[in-house]
Amino acid sequence: MFRNNYDSDALTFSPQGRIFQVEYAQEAVKQGSVVVGIVSKTHAVLAALKRNAEELSSYQKKVIEIDAHYGIALAGLASDARVLSNFMQQQSLSSRLTYDRPIALAEITHRLSIRAQKSTQQHGRRPYGVGLLIAGIDTTGPHLFEFQPSGVTQEMVACAMGARSQMARTYLERHVDEFEACGKDELIKHALRALKESLSQDKELTVDNTSVGISGEDEAFILLDGQSVVPWLNATFENREGGEESMEVDS
Amino acid sequence: MNHLPQAWGRPRDDVYGAYDASHFQMSGPTQHSSRPIVTGTSVVAVKFKDGVVIAADNLASYGSLARFTDVKRLRTFNSKSVLGFGGDVSDMQYLDRLLNSLSVRENYSTSIDDSGKSDLDAHNLHRYLSKVMYKRRSDFNPLWNHILVAGLGEKDAPFLASVDLLGTTFSSPTLATGFGAHLAQPILRRQVPDEAASKELSQEKAVELIRECMKVLFYRDARSMDKYSIAVISKSGVDLKEDEKLENQSWAFAEGIRGYGTQVN
Amino acid sequence: MTSIGTGYDLDNSVFSPDGRNFQVEYAVKAVENGGTSIGIRCKDGVVLATEKLVTSKLMKAGANKRIATVDRNIGMVSAGLLPDGRYLVSRARQETASWRQIYKSPMPVASLAGRLGSFVQMFTMNGGLRPFGITAIVGGWDSEGDMAVDGQVGAGPSVGAGGKASGKKYGGPFLYMIEPSGLYWGYYGAATGKGRQAAKSELEKLDLSAGALSLEQGVKEAARIIYVAHEDSKDKEFELEMTWVSGLSGPTKGQHQEVPKELREEAERLAKKALEGDDEMEE
Numbered sequence: 083m084f085r086n087n088y089d090s091d092a093l094t095f096s097p098q099g100r101i102f103q104v105e106y107a108q109e110a111v112k113q114g115s116v117v118v119g120i121v122s123k124t125h126a127v128l129a130a131l132k133r134n135a136e137e138l139s140s141y142q143k144k145v146i147e148i149d150a151h152y153g154i155a156l157a158g159l160a161s162d163a164r165v166l167s168n169f170m171q172q173q174s175l176s177s178r179l180t181y182d183r184p185i186a187l188a189e190i191t192h193r194l195s196i197r198a199q200k201s202t203q204q205h206g207r208r209p210y211g212v213g214l215l216i217a218g219i220d221t222t223g224p225h226l227f228e229f230q231p232s233g234v235t236q237e238m239v240a241c242a243m244g245a246r247s248q249m250a251r252t253y254l255e256r257h258v259d260e261f262e263a264c265g266k267d268e269l270i271k272h273a274l275r276a277l278k279e280s281l282s283q284d285k286e287l288t289v290d291n292t293s294v295g296i297s298g299e300d301e302a303f304i305l306l307d308g309q310s311v312v313p314w315l316n317a318t319f320e321n322r323e324g325g326e327e328s329m330e331v332d333s
Numbered sequence: 334m335n336h337l338p339q340a341w342g343r344p345r346d347d348v349y350g351a352y353d354a355s356h357f358q359m360s361g362p363t364q365h366s367s368r369p370i371v372t373g374t375s376v377v378a379v380k381f382k383d384g385v386v387i388a389a390d391n392l393a394s395y396g397s398l399a400r401f402t403d404v405k406r407l408r409t410f411n412s413k414s415v416l417g418f419g420g421d422v423s424d425m426q427y428l429d430r431l432l433n434s435l436s437v438r439e440n441y442s443t444s445i446d447d448s449g450k451s452d453l454d455a456h457n458l459h460r461y462l463s464k465v466m467y468k469r470r471s472d473f474n475p476l477w478n479h480i481l482v483a484g485l486g487e488k489d490a491p492f493l494a495s496v497d498l499l500g501t502t503f504s505s506p507t508l509a510t511g512f513g514a515h516l517a518q519p520i521l522r523r524q525v526p527d528e529a530a531s532k533e534l535s536q537e538k539a540v541e542l543i544r545e546c547m548k549v550l551f552y553r554d555a556r557s558m559d560k561y562s563i564a565v566i567s568k569s570g571v572d573l574k575e576d577e578k579l580e581n582q583s584w585a586f587a588e589g590i591r592g593y594g595t596q597v598n
Numbered sequence: 599m600t601s602i603g604t605g606y607d608l609d610n611s612v613f614s615p616d617g618r619n620f621q622v623e624y625a626v627k628a629v630e631n632g633g634t635s636i637g638i639r640c641k642d643g644v645v646l647a648t649e650k651l652v653t654s655k656l657m658k659a660g661a662n663k664r665i666a667t668v669d670r671n672i673g674m675v676s677a678g679l680l681p682d683g684r685y686l687v688s689r690a691r692q693e694t695a696s697w698r699q700i701y702k703s704p705m706p707v708a709s710l711a712g713r714l715g716s717f718v719q720m721f722t723m724n725g726g727l728r729p730f731g732i733t734a735i736v737g738g739w740d741s742e743g744d745m746a747v748d749g750q751v752g753a754g755p756s757v758g759a760g761g762k763a764s765g766k767k768y769g770g771p772f773l774y775m776i777e778p779s780g781l782y783w784g785y786y787g788a789a790t791g792k793g794r795q796a797a798k799s800e801l802e803k804l805d806l807s808a809g810a811l812s813l814e815q816g817v818k819e820a821a822r823i824i825y826v827a828h829e830d831s832k833d834k835e836f837e838l839e840m841t842w843v844s845g846l847s848g849p850t851k852g853q854h855q856e857v858p859k860e861l862r863e864e865a866e867r868l869a870k871k872a873l874e875g876d877d878e879m880e881e
Contacts, residue, residue: 087608088608090608092728093610093726093727093728094608094609094610094621094728095621095624095625095627095628095728095729095731096624097607097620097624097627098624098627098631099624099625099626099627099628099629099630099631099678099731100628101628101679101728101731179464180460180461180464181453181457181460181461182456182457182460183453183457186442188442189442192442192684195681195684196684196685196688198681199681199682199684199685200685202681203682203685203721203727203728204726204727205725205726205727206726226658232679232680232681233680233681233684234680234681236657236661236662237657237658237661237662238654238656238657238658239656239657239658240656241654241656251654251656254656255655255656258655258656393751401751401752403752403753404751404752405751405752422751425751426749426751427749429748429749430698430699430702430748430749433748433749434695434698434699437669437670437695437698438691438695440667440670441666441667441691
């Protein structure tokens with residue numbers, strides 16, 4: 083049952099200096115459905131593939147608005163993401179109340195990383211089993227940060243995480259030099275195309291399973307879900323088969 | 334149940350009641366400010382076309398004794414904003430240390446090649462200070478100061494606002510605390526009656542205006558001194574001069590005051 | 599010869615029969631896998647440099663700073679598990695803030711190193727915690743003369759603050775390195791991470807204890823040494839990050855700052871040239 087002797091808690095180093103519990107938490111991220119994030123010189127976009135537990139259940143919310151100027155996309159344990167997003171919302175609100183300024187994305191990411199690291203070094207705690215993409219605009223421009231359960235955070239130009247995200251990442255690497263100059267429309271199209279790369283052969287992006295979040299300078303963070311995402315799907319994938327308005331049932 | 338060693342042998346709170354924590358206070362009696370002791374007098378400031386000019390004299394009075402004559406009541410924050418403190422000097426020191434630690438913490442999160450765009454500007458600083466002052470007032474333990482915050486706000490526009498021991502805040506193209514509010518404001522307002530006038534004012538005229546106000550304050554404020562500090566904040570930074578002496582004083586008007594010198598009528 | 603600590607290496611704070619805490623030794627392995635970091639104490643300041651391996655083409659170049667500022671005059675860089683490094687930096691910041699609150703003066707680098715050493719050691723002696731998977735290099739500059747006290751009003755007595763013996767030298771640049779066991783020493787040149795052996799031998803060649811290396815020279819040497827140490831992971835791309843602290847009369851005026859872009863690029867150019875020169879000599 084155990085892969086090895088050293089993986090029972092986050093407090094144990096393996097002889098090679100690895101902490102297996104943290105690495106297993108990263109696996110939880112890989113089980114979640116794919117999310118993609120890209121920044122240009124003026125905008126930041128998040129795109130996510132939503133899943134439903136059963137045919138008749140609702141789809142798991144993957145993109146969360148944190149403050150007027152940024153939002154997050156999650157992959158992994160959604161309940162852990164809720165705890166972290168609540169924390170981020172509190173911190174962001176506090177910054178607006180105390181200083182009347184939108185919190186800098188590097189700062190909130192840093193606070194997240196400190197919080198997440200604690201749970202990798204204390205008895206009885208486990209690492210957060212969710213990866214986040216934090217995207218938005220602050221006074222220094224658009225930013226995209228990747229957050230991993232280990233507490234490692236990195237600023238990226240584009241990123242993808244979740245099941246089969248390697249395909250999305252390959253698409254992003256191919257186009258990485260184009261992103262900086264992209265306008266809002268192009269950026270969303272790139273994100274949706276990258277997302278599509280990670281879908282299995284028979285799947286499609288539909289009104290039910292796609293979420294997009296976009297923010298730009300002097301534009302608040304907008305969450306596009308349901309009908310509001312349809313025009314973007316149509317614009318990106320020209321030869322879509324019918325069924326934009328009908329309820330697609332994903333199996 | 335708390336099984337940790339610090340609770341071994343301890344009677345249960347739900348059976349015997351909680352301990353009275355006031356017996357364990359190590360910090361001495363709780364204190365509330367009732368009056369300022371060593372005080373600074375007025376601070377005056379005016380917005381001009383490209384920034385703000387602010388000035389305060391270098392005196393700290395101990396009641397009616399002119400006790401400390403080299404006290405700098407203009408303090409810079411992040412090399413971009415200037416605060417002028419009137420009122421209690423020890424509370425000024427407390428706030429100076431508090432803001433210094435805030436500045437150190439803020440410095441951690443900005444990256445170096447950032448051109449300072451995400452630094453706290455004067456507007457953010459004023460908002461933060463107003464929260465601090467209001468909180469202390471609500472604890473009935475005020476920081477006994479009247480502060481002017483001068484600097485550049487959003488989009489580098491000149492910013493000038495006031496916050497006092499009650500947590501009251503307001504903003505205006507010309508501001509003064511203490512006696513300055515009565516003696517200097519009319520002079521400032523005659524030159525700069527509104528925002529439009531302040532946008533026309535040049536730096537030289539603004540500095541001259543402030544120097545004039547400092548002179549009048551020295552004539553009439555009994556707790557003032559003729560040495561003062563003056564700062565000009567603009568896009569090129571803070572220019573702080575700390576040992577200016579009042580010039581061109583004319584005390585001839587005193588001859589006309591009854592009871593002055595050897596006059597009896 | 600390392601013995602396998604079977605049975606004695608699963609829990610922290612447990613001694614093996616030959617008196618070793620294996621979890622701490624495994625933590626050291628995590629450090630050895632990390633990117634190289636070095637610190638150089640020059641005669642008028644400290645330089646810190648680190649090799650940041652680029653794990654993805656999608657990373658934003660020039661962002662993701664690893665060398666952290668503690669208070670205003672101290673810098674800290676670590677090799678090993680990044681989040682542990684961040685946590686130790688946050689503890690260091692708390693220590694300096696609380697020192698400032700009590701003594702109204704910046705914390706001396708030596709005192710900070712001592713506090714961090716004790717803190718890291720605590721994690722090796724507690725069954726409910728695990729050791730830090732990092733080695734941290736702490737470098738900073740302590741003021742040589744009298745500095746204004748925090749919140750100072752007025753200029754103080756004209757004879758100065760006092761409390762200093764005549765003829766003795768106070769302050770200056772300082773460099774310390776703290777290991778996962780909590781052990782720490784003061785250094786003229788310190789190196790940790792994957793390429794530490796190569797870096798150490800280069801540092802020894804510089805004869806730093808003679809106190810002759812200037813800060814500018816130190817920056818160039820630091821870049822060169824990182825490039826040499828990177829040879830071990832030649833196939834991966836990396837970004838060089840460098841920071842420095844000088845005295846009041848130097849370029850940073852006592853503050854810990856990133857090395858300006860032009861100077862860093864010049865140092866990298868010279869470092870690359872030196873490497874090519876070596877290659878030619880080998881052929």
